[in-house]
Amino acid sequence: MSDVSKTWKIVIMAISAPPLLLMIIAVILGDDITSQAFKRFANALITGYTFSAGLLFINMFFYADSRHRPLAPLFGMMLATIFGSMITLWLLSQGDLLLEENGSVRAQALSNIVRILVSLVALIMSVAVAVGGTFVAITSRPKRKLFEEE
Amino acid sequence: MQAAFWFWFPAIALVVGTGTALSSKSDLIKKLSKIIAVIGFVMVLFSPVTVPESPSSAAGHLLGSIVGPCALLVTGIYLLAFSGNVEVGKLSSTDRKIGSVCTFLGLVWLEGMHWWTWTPMLNGEVNPYWLVFWPTFLLLSTGLSSGAAFSLRYLGDSREQESNFMLVISSLTFTLTALGMILDGPNISAEIFRDSFWLAVSDIFGLGLGVGLSILVFAFVIWVYESSLPPTKSLDAPSQQELVQASSIVAKHIGGEQE
Numbered sequence: 001m002s003d004v005s006k007t008w009k010i011v012i013m014a015i016s017a018p019p020l021l022l023m024i025i026a027v028i029l030g031d032d033i034t035s036q037a038f039k040r041f042a043n044a045l046i047t048g049y050t051f052s053a054g055l056l057f058i059n060m061f062f063y064a065d066s067r068h069r070p071l072a073p074l075f076g077m078m079l080a081t082i083f084g085s086m087i088t089l090w091l092l093s094q095g096d097l098l099l100e101e102n103g104s105v106r107a108q109a110l111s112n113i114v115r116i117l118v119s120l121v122a123l124i125m126s127v128a129v130a131v132g133g134t135f136v137a138i139t140s141r142p143k144r145k146l147f148e149e150e
Numbered sequence: 151m152q153a154a155f156w157f158w159f160p161a162i163a164l165v166v167g168t169g170t171a172l173s174s175k176s177d178l179i180k181k182l183s184k185i186i187a188v189i190g191f192v193m194v195l196f197s198p199v200t201v202p203e204s205p206s207s208a209a210g211h212l213l214g215s216i217v218g219p220c221a222l223l224v225t226g227i228y229l230l231a232f233s234g235n236v237e238v239g240k241l242s243s244t245d246r247k248i249g250s251v252c253t254f255l256g257l258v259w260l261e262g263m264h265w266w267t268w269t270p271m272l273n274g275e276v277n278p279y280w281l282v283f284w285p286t287f288l289l290l291s292t293g294l295s296s297g298a299a300f301s302l303r304y305l306g307d308s309r310e311q312e313s314n315f316m317l318v319i320s321s322l323t324f325t326l327t328a329l330g331m332i333l334d335g336p337n338i339s340a341e342i343f344r345d346s347f348w349l350a351v352s353d354i355f356g357l358g359l360g361v362g363l364s365i366l367v368f369a370f371v372i373w374v375y376e377s378s379l380p381p382t383k384s385l386d387a388p389s390q391q392e393l394v395q396a397s398s399i400v401a402k403h404i405g406g407e408q409e
Contacts, residue, residue: 007304007305010300010304011297011300011301011304011305012297014296014297014299014300014301015293015294015296015297016293017293017296018292018293018296018320018324019289019292019293019351021324022289022292022324022327022328022331022347023351025328025331026331026344026347026348029331029332029340029344031341031344031345031348033345033348033349036345036348036349037348037349037351037352038352040349040352040353040356041352041353041355041356042356043356044352044353044354044355044356044357044360045356045357045359045360045363046360047356047357047360048356048357048358048359048360048361048364049360049361049363049364050360050364051360052360052361052364052365053364053367053368056364056365056367056368059368060368060371063372070375072375072378073371073372073374073375076371076374076375077367077368077371080364080367080368080371084364102205107205110205110206111205111206114206114208114209114279115279115282115353116357117161117165117209118209118212118279118282118283118286119282119283119286119350119353119354119357121213121216121220121283122282122283122284122286122287122290123286123290125220125223125224125287125291126286126287126290126291126294127290127294128223128224128227129223129227129291129294129295129319130291130294130295130297130298130316130319131298132224132227132228132231133227133295133298133315133316133319134298134302134312134316135227135231136227136230136231136234136315137302137311137312137315137316138234138309138312139231139232139234139235139236140230140234140235141234141235141311141312142235143235144308
């Protein structure tokens, strides 16, 4: 295994280790919310797919700009987005399968969208803390000498 | 209809306005997008007043509750980073002190929302979106800070000191999450926090998988289109005469007497 791939594996393990440890602690403390967690996971998956496919569909216009505006990829991505939306609505309308504490399909779909936006804000803040913290740590240290002659 | 006008349209304006302001090349469009985004932001903030009956307005309430500590935290980190050893645009030592105070206050404010009585409350209950934001933020912060610490250690050169600093941040957020699972806060019990933690884990995994899937579909659509294009016309091999001409030009440039 090359040094680079070994380093990346260590970094990925470092990112996953604390959340995994926290999950172990939560398991030890023992609460059974498997059904709720599954519903939330499925809702996040379908909403994440549809939301992201919609954004990538808009992004496809920029791709089309550099390719003499072909319609085929635009149409393809539009179909992928519509497919995601339809699957989302169909799954949400299957009674209790994916409905959380919302009374209707529309309420659940809107709640999913709001939750994705709140999660995005949390993600942006955590990236600000991690990246900003790294930058603070690097710039707080006195300048290092690159060469002894300096 | 009321919710669409007072919450959803402003929310769309906020997202689209921010996106356009960041990506547009035209100064006029940038300026207009910023104005639209600010108007959208203010309207979303006021949605708990304008459409209190809509459940979505709880997101506006959360945004209003966290905008203060988040702004303090981001400003503090910015001031701390750019008052250190940077080559250009270095800020003063006073800015460094202000940065430290801002970061500290931002963190205390956020912690007070869980461990004290500053929890975002809506109609006498904890705002449901706070229970989405807080565990997601803690979970991602501990993971990303730990990743940054190990990146500094293994990818950087003599960065052990910086790596240790990031490990402290990761340990701090880890401890706060673990404590939240064990100890009750004044408004959020340990059991509710544990439930919210699992739901945040499900949210992160689901979102990651969903976004990854859509990126795969995007790549597939482009690959199908690109592979359906006719091959580009390649040029004929150079003739003997062209080769002679090229070699004479090359010889003119690399020739010369030996020193």
